[in-house]
Amino acid sequence: MLNRTADNVARATPEPLARKVRGISDKGLAWLFISPTILLLLAINIFPLFWAIYLSFTNYRANRSNEVVKNLGFANYQRILGDQDVWIAMQTTAHFVFWTILLQTVIGFTLAWLIDRKFRGHAFWTTVILVPMMLSPAVVGNFWRFLYQPQTGLFNYLVAFFTGVPPSSFEMLGSVQLAPWAIIIVDTWMWTPYVMLICLAGLRSIPEYIYEAAEVDRASNWRQFWSITLPMALPFIMLAVLFRGIENFKMFDMVNLLTGGGPGSTTEVASITLKRQAFESWRTGYSSAFAIILFVAVFGLANIYVKALNKVKQR
Amino acid sequence: MKSSLKLALGLASAMVASTVVSNAAHAEDLTLCWAAWDPANALVELSKDFTKQTGIGMKFEFVPWTNYADRFLNELNSHGKLCDLIIGDSQWIGGAAENGHYVKLNDFFDKEKISMDDFVPATVLGYSEWPKNTPNYWALPAMADAVGWTYRKDWFSRPELQAEFKAKYGRDLAPPKTYDELKDIAKFFQGRDIDGKKVYGAYIFTERGSEGITMGVTNVLYDYGFQYENPKKPYDMKRFVNSAGAVKGLEFYKDLYKCCTAPGMTDAYMSEGLDAFKSGQVAMQMNWFAFFPGLYKDPNVGGDKIGFFPNPAGPQAHFTQLGGQGISVVSYSDHKDDALKYIKWFAQPAVQQKWWEIGGYSALKAVVEAPSFPHSAPFAPDFLASMQMVKDFWAEPSYATLLQAMQKRVHDYVVADQGTAQEALDSLVKDWTATFQDDGKM
Numbered sequence: 001m002l003n004r005t006a007d008n009v010a011r012a013t014p015e016p017l018a019r020k021v022r023g024i025s026d027k028g029l030a031w032l033f034i035s036p037t038i039l040l041l042l043a044i045n046i047f048p049l050f051w052a053i054y055l056s057f058t059n060y061r062a063n064r065s066n067e068v069v070k071n072l073g074f075a076n077y078q079r080i081l082g083d084q085d086v087w088i089a090m091q092t093t094a095h096f097v098f099w100t101i102l103l104q105t106v107i108g109f110t111l112a113w114l115i116d117r118k119f120r121g122h123a124f125w126t127t128v129i130l131v132p133m134m135l136s137p138a139v140v141g142n143f144w145r146f147l148y149q150p151q152t153g154l155f156n157y158l159v160a161f162f163t164g165v166p167p168s169s170f171e172m173l174g175s176v177q178l179a180p181w182a183i184i185i186v187d188t189w190m191w192t193p194y195v196m197l198i199c200l201a202g203l204r205s206i207p208e209y210i211y212e213a214a215e216v217d218r219a220s221n222w223r224q225f226w227s228i229t230l231p232m233a234l235p236f237i238m239l240a241v242l243f244r245g246i247e248n249f250k251m252f253d254m255v256n257l258l259t260g261g262g263p264g265s266t267t268e269v270a271s272i273t274l275k276r277q278a279f280e281s282w283r284t285g286y287s288s289a290f291a292i293i294l295f296v297a298v299f300g301l302a303n304i305y306v307k308a309l310n311k312v313k314q315r
Numbered sequence: 316m317k318s319s320l321k322l323a324l325g326l327a328s329a330m331v332a333s334t335v336v337s338n339a340a341h342a343e344d345l346t347l348c349w350a351a352w353d354p355a356n357a358l359v360e361l362s363k364d365f366t367k368q369t370g371i372g373m374k375f376e377f378v379p380w381t382n383y384a385d386r387f388l389n390e391l392n393s394h395g396k397l398c399d400l401i402i403g404d405s406q407w408i409g410g411a412a413e414n415g416h417y418v419k420l421n422d423f424f425d426k427e428k429i430s431m432d433d434f435v436p437a438t439v440l441g442y443s444e445w446p447k448n449t450p451n452y453w454a455l456p457a458m459a460d461a462v463g464w465t466y467r468k469d470w471f472s473r474p475e476l477q478a479e480f481k482a483k484y485g486r487d488l489a490p491p492k493t494y495d496e497l498k499d500i501a502k503f504f505q506g507r508d509i510d511g512k513k514v515y516g517a518y519i520f521t522e523r524g525s526e527g528i529t530m531g532v533t534n535v536l537y538d539y540g541f542q543y544e545n546p547k548k549p550y551d552m553k554r555f556v557n558s559a560g561a562v563k564g565l566e567f568y569k570d571l572y573k574c575c576t577a578p579g580m581t582d583a584y585m586s587e588g589l590d591a592f593k594s595g596q597v598a599m600q601m602n603w604f605a606f607f608p609g610l611y612k613d614p615n616v617g618g619d620k621i622g623f624f625p626n627p628a629g630p631q632a633h634f635t636q637l638g639g640q641g642i643s644v645v646s647y648s649d650h651k652d653d654a655l656k657y658i659k660w661f662a663q664p665a666v667q668q669k670w671w672e673i674g675g676y677s678a679l680k681a682v683v684e685a686p687s688f689p690h691s692a693p694f695a696p697d698f699l700a701s702m703q704m705v706k707d708f709w710a711e712p713s714y715a716t717l718l719q720a721m722q723k724r725v726h727d728y729v730v731a732d733q734g735t736a737q738e739a740l741d742s743l744v745k746d747w748t749a750t751f752q753d754d755g756k757m
Contacts, residue, residue, distance in 0.1 A: 059753070063392045064712065066414050085723075150579040174581030176731050262523045263581045264731020265723060279385060281716040282392075 056289035063282040076289035089273040097248045103188045108195030116203040133193040141257025144186045148172040176266050179259050195240040202236025235313045344372035348398035351377035353609045357674035365660050371653050391416040399648040402457050402640045405441045410712040412445040417453040418644040429662045437705045438678035442641030454641025455658050456678035461701040462534050462636040466599045468622035490624035497627050501575035504598035516575030518591045518600040522584035523726045532568045532725050533636045537706050538629025539564025550751050557740035560631050565736040569729045581730050603638045607694040608674045623694040625701045637705035713750050720746035
């Protein structure tokens with residue numbers, strides 16, 4: 001049937017066109033189909049990357065189009081690696097990545113494990129839990145700003161209700177001690193459902209017969225969790241950690257909306273520093289070098305992590 | 316079938332024709348770019364007269380202050396044609412002139428007999444000249460502005476508060492003349508219950524992202540002896556930026572922020588100040604004069620309830636931060652001739668007079684030095700006094716880098732309690748020195 005249709009199409013093709021097409025091999029045809037996508041990728045991903053690498057060795061400033069561009073060698077890289085403010089931003093990023101991943105993994109896995117019990121109404125609760133993840137970060141950032149408002153925000157009133165501390169006596173976004181945690185809370189609230197979803201897929205992929213065999217062997221629930229559930233769900237958990245790690249390493253929107261990097265530079269993560277250098281101070285060459293360093297760091301760490309993930313999967 | 320085809324062709328031709336006609340009608344429109352705020356709305360009204368007189372339509376591109384610099388500097392740097400005319404911030408003038416973003420206006424001014432001597436000298440220096448103090452003009456002073464203060468006149472005039480204040484400080488509760496007096500008044504009101512509502516002493520700029528905290532702190536720093544550079548040796552900043560007086564000024568700003576502002580004001584600029592004042596939260600508010608006409612008209616806190624005063628003096632000097640902008644023709648515009656026509660029209664004394672009357676701030680001497688000017692609005696005398704003592708931030712091509720460095724060092728110290736005032740200003744000298752060295756100026 002399929003061959004007959006193909007024959008009909010071939011017969012209906014005008015002779016001059018058919019003569020041309022006949023000359024193209026299967027491989028050629030495949031290239032013809034994927035070349036628009038490849039060209040697009042080259043234009044919007046690969047070319048900017050190489051252009052940024054080139055700029056990172058220069059003193060180029062996007063706001064000084066008339067200025068002569070000088071080659072600085074590795075001077076931009078040396079300055080960045082010796083810049084104390086950059087290291088503080090990297091530490092802030094590391095602190096943020098560590099705590100968000102830890103909290104999201106623990107809470108996400110716990111929620112997935114509970115949802116996997118398939119209690120009555122679990123489908124409804126799954127949908128409810130997933131809602132924060134479906135919201136736009138811009139919306140989330142703005143409404144949490146209101147929630148954290150020290151005089152009228154609901155968050156302060158809730159804390160006051162449970163602890164007895166006066167609501168306007170602390171500022172989640174204005175305090176040096178609390179601002180980093182304010183962002184961690186929002187990111188955890190928004191992205192724990194994502195981790196939960198991946199963990200749930202992992203838990204659902206564990207064959208039932210393994211638990212049945214364990215029960216025959218009289219393994220306790222605790223033993224079953226440590227010896228079956230956790231090891232078999234581990235590759236999924238690690239995958240979730242990888243995704244969230246990469247995402248949070250380059251976190252920008254939420255921090256920008258909630259604190260803008262403040263108070264002072266307390267929550268200034270690497271991406272905020274990068275944006276300030278690139279689009280506020282207009283140090284294009286310097287910020288390109290910074291972007292390349294961040295790219296190499298994320299790429300390197302992700303590669304090491306993927307190797308570890310593969311080892312866990314092979315076990 | 317044939318008639319349907321004819322109908323379809325007729326409709327299509329009509330659509331094409333209407334598009335062409337409509338494009339032709341808008342081909343002469345000028346686009347003016349500025350910040351989205353009260354004076355911009357006044358300018359829309361004012362520009363209707365220009366369209367009436369010349370037949371040239373006006374379009375406006377207004378962007379909120381927080382994105383204003385990002386948006387329009389990107390536009391200029393990418394040689395965009397969006398703006399034919401731009402009312403750009405005073406600090407942009409160096410970069411815009413050196414990078415060829417603005418059209419130099421000297422020949423045009425000569426031809427049209429527009430003299431810069433007719434404008435308030437501080438505005439010519441701040442908005443038009445580059446290099447500074449040379450007769451090279453890149454903009455016409457468009458919107459004169461400076462930092463000033465508003466206060467709750469109705470609270471200040473309450474007999475019981477006046478008596479209490481006099482008993483405590485030995486003087487009348489009146490608009491402060493010095494920063495020490497301002498702090499006393501702010502402390503007096505801080506946390507006080509007025510009409511069943513807790514109020515706070517003062518509102519000051521603390522914003523980190525764009526220019527807020529710098530535009531606030533400089534008012535105090537100037538008065539305490541801060542100078543950008545050695546007057547005898549350009550770019551020599553040691554002991555001028557971080558002088559003992561400047562350190563004291565920075566400490567004062569932090570003290571004022573800690574003792575006398577409302578909670579949550581860690582990242583606040585113009586609009587947060589307006590909200591705080593309009594909601595009856597603060598006794599005194601630092602803000603730009605540009606907002607004062609709107610505040611005076613406010614039904615809740617305007618009229619008899621509001622008073623104004625210029626920036627108070629410090630122990631060493633009496634200055635205030637210059638705001639405001641000049642209007643320039645963008646060199647990438649396809650409508651430069653029409654844009655120049657707009658500037659010629661805008662420079663006329665009658666237009667400048669109307670500009671002041673409807674909510675803009677004219678920089679033309681004929682308007683602001685007229686005998687009737689001080690009586691034309693309750694804030695007019697203070698505006699006039701302020702324009703005589705203005706000082707501006709760096710207007711160098713690297714102003715954005717210099718500004719970001721100051722934003723960081725000051726915010727880190729004042730709001731985030733990091734380090735000392737001396738360390739903050741020492742670091743600022745280092746940052747600024749590195750920037751000027753990169754520029755080859757040191």
